Amino acid sequence: MSTRLEDPESTDLLQQLIRNACVNDGTLASGNELRSVDLLQQYLGTTGFDVERYEPQPGRASLLARIEGTDPDAPTLMLMGHTDVVPVNPAGWSRDPSAADIVDGMVWGRGAVDMLNLTATQAVAFRRLAEEGFRPKGTLLYLAVADEEALGTWGAHWLVDHELDAVRADYVLTESGGFQMPTEHGPRLPVMVAEKGTFWSKIHVHGTPGHGSQPFNTDNALVRAAEVVRRLDAYRPEAQIGEVWRRYVDGMDFPAELHDAFLDPSAVRDFCASLPLGMGRLVHACTHTTFTPTVAHGGTKTNVIPDHVELEVDIRTLPGQSGDDIRGMLREALGDLYDQVEIESNEDLSTASAIDTPLWDALSRVAGRLVQDSALVPFLMVGGTDNRYFRRAGATGYGFGLFSKRLGFEDYATMFHGNDERVDLESLALSEQLWRAVAHEVLA
């Protein structure tokens, strides 16, 4: 396979998606992804496949296109991209974030790497397959979803809950991964095979009200809440070296010293302190359950001793952990205060797919042809994607795409939800070729 360095059709579709600026601020009235569903439907045309639209709330539309397989026993592959983007502060940008300018071989704009680049290239690959008369054994789906940036409420989550027969798939490919991590033996390409879960908690701390002028021997909820925050911050749960992390470290050809420190549960935390800050934070998050106090509400007036403080804690769970595991950790962290507070939690636990699958093998073969000397490594997403809904519905869900050498992990990490988001044209051409080749490998 010869790789092309540019794909004008993918570039053009990406520019149009960026200009639609389907900004999702978390409110129902935002997003308006219908505009990009119209665009994609017009782009895809009608030849050789079925198209369905879903609009559970006005404007919050998703599009599903399907090339039906000839063998009902063959697997179904879904290419899934979201059409919404996160809000932007134009003051931090060097260019207009919704103009989609091309400068020095890069498309600039909100969504260029999260993830309109993939949403666009998946659509182009799907249309080209249809135009070629692709008649696979297995079914190919292309799903452009709304609302990924606000938990998928009106997109993937809604579709899996209400339209599972339509969107059911054995294999799902969506963001992110695929940026080139150089090693002595060629680039390693991370595949997001699992993601951490959330266990967002509100901690209610109660006390007894009194006059602020006489604090002696009072029961001040704010003082107790401060101790709760301090204990959460000081809590040091032991590292957990899970399968994904271990296989990532094994696949990276790290020097022996680094390799051993990364896999030693009693050493990895201290070792993180010696790494560059961004890398230290990521390694820590991949190997630990994290407890981050983020919000405090309490008190009413300077001269009133508060009787109630509400804390919010962003807790992130590792693959395999249950709600009871996390409650046990909270008990350990808070000690005697655990029974003095009330904790309300919202469980959205970690999801993981197997690493050794036919989809992995197909991605590995195709990526090996498109990126010289490359090999895949599994990786754990520390944030969440729509993959979790499909994994829970039984799919093998991976986060992947391809990026050229021009766009390394550091660039990717800073641009994701950040300023000056942009993607190079070669990365778009690579991803488009990836999707088509994987569809052939998995479904033919």
Ligand SMILES: [Zn+2]
């Ligand atoms: Zn995204």
